[in-house]
Amino acid sequence: MARPHENHREDVAGRANVEDTPELLAYYADLDRFGAGALWTVANKIEPWEPQSSSVPMLWRWTELREPVLRSVDLVTPEKAGRRVIYLRNPGRDDVAAAVGWIYSGLQVMNPGEAASAHRHSASAIRFILEGAGAYTVVDGHKMTLGRNDFVLTPNGTWHEHAVAAEGSPCIWQDCLDIPFVNAMEANFYEVHPDLTQAVGYAVDDMTKTWGNAGLTPSGGDWAKGYSPMFKYEWAPTYDALQRYAGCTDGSPFDGVMMEYVNPTTNGPVMRTLGASMQMLRPGEHTKAHRHTGSYLYTVAKGSGHSIINGKRFDWSERDIFCVPSWAWHEHVNGSATEDACLFCLSDLPVMRALGLYREQAFGENGGHQPIK
Numbered sequence: 001m002a003r004p005h006e007n008h009r010e011d012v013a014g015r016a017n018v019e020d021t022p023e024l025l026a027y028y029a030d031l032d033r034f035g036a037g038a039l040w041t042v043a044n045k046i047e048p049w050e051p052q053s054s055s056v057p058m059l060w061r062w063t064e065l066r067e068p069v070l071r072s073v074d075l076v077t078p079e080k081a082g083r084r085v086i087y088l089r090n091p092g093r094d095d096v097a098a099a100v101g102w103i104y105s106g107l108q109v110m111n112p113g114e115a116a117s118a119h120r121h122s123a124s125a126i127r128f129i130l131e132g133a134g135a136y137t138v139v140d141g142h143k144m145t146l147g148r149n150d151f152v153l154t155p156n157g158t159w160h161e162h163a164v165a166a167e168g169s170p171c172i173w174q175d176c177l178d179i180p181f182v183n184a185m186e187a188n189f190y191e192v193h194p195d196l197t198q199a200v201g202y203a204v205d206d207m208t209k210t211w212g213n214a215g216l217t218p219s220g221g222d223w224a225k226g227y228s229p230m231f232k233y234e235w236a237p238t239y240d241a242l243q244r245y246a247g248c249t250d251g252s253p254f255d256g257v258m259m260e261y262v263n264p265t266t267n268g269p270v271m272r273t274l275g276a277s278m279q280m281l282r283p284g285e286h287t288k289a290h291r292h293t294g295s296y297l298y299t300v301a302k303g304s305g306h307s308i309i310n311g312k313r314f315d316w317s318e319r320d321i322f323c324v325p326s327w328a329w330h331e332h333v334n335g336s337a338t339e340d341a342c343l344f345c346l347s348d349l350p351v352m353r354a355l356g357l358y359r360e361q362a363f364g365e366n367g368g369h370q371p372i373k
Helices: 022-033 062-074 091-096 179-184 206-211 235-246 349-354
Strands: 058-060 085-087 104-110 119-121 125-131 135-139 142-146 151-154 160-164 171-177 190-192 257-260 275-281 290-292 296-302 305-309 312-316 321-324 330-334 341-347 360-362
Touching: 058 062, 058 312, 062 085, 062 104, 062 171, 091 179, 104 160, 119 160, 125 341, 135 151, 142 206, 235 257, 235 275, 275 330, 290 330, 305 321
Parallel strands: none
Antiparallel strands: 058 321, 085 104, 104 171, 119 190, 125 151, 125 171, 135 142, 135 160, 257 275, 275 341, 290 360, 296 321, 296 341, 305 312, 305 330
């Protein structure tokens, strides 16, 4: 923590507590002229006792957003807009266009027969399919067909393009990228493919067929890149895995039955900066409250219920999206007595873990429930 000069007052905890005087204000003005400043004037802001997220808990309702998203189809084309996306605004992160923390998210819509031009960028992305049939993505020549609740990776630096087959239906998917984080690192590049499209050079869905086989890896399979080779993660085997796991575990008191999507070659996160998980809340389940560092963006894949975030209740149903800011108390409730609920979560957990910044705390001595404000 800040340690002011011995002649300056500080509170009992050793925090900066210096009163402004005419002499000090003049001194600060002089420092400002030289591109400098006194640490004690900002210490309490830049060194908080615990994380102070500028993000606020938010809930984006599918029933409210779907119609405006579809309306954009009649207003702009993918060619003119670049990407026809309605992004999710967190009022605490307007300055960086983030949904929560350093995570950007938006809803992208495409009609049958439409295609967005191929491009690549420094930001990593996960696309979670919300509605429609016939969507596909091509990543470095690998074509992945996509159905509801599937998600596809477009890792940083890979050529990728999105389209909907002519025989499909209007498709909406959720884009989740680490754009604000990469921009904060001042390391973002963006490039359009010189041919505006890329050739498909492999069998359709080859990466999932090669690497997504229930713990089996191809003989002689070689993959040294820093992201998962699987590219596409499908809903059906995910839900099946959750059901089977639920048959032999009580699950976490804080997260229910939760499983992380992993890179099959390392058992680590699917990408270096973005992690993904799916959790099942069994009928009537009410998790205990806890908080942890990192930012979390949830999409309701199945069922309905509510979450309590920092003492406020947020009711959700299928395809709704909500966020939990870093170090915010949260707990989840499945509102059905007969059906399970599933939450897809996109997070910056890989960054928290890699930098040694992950920390978790239960609410109360052994975990309990928050009072609702």
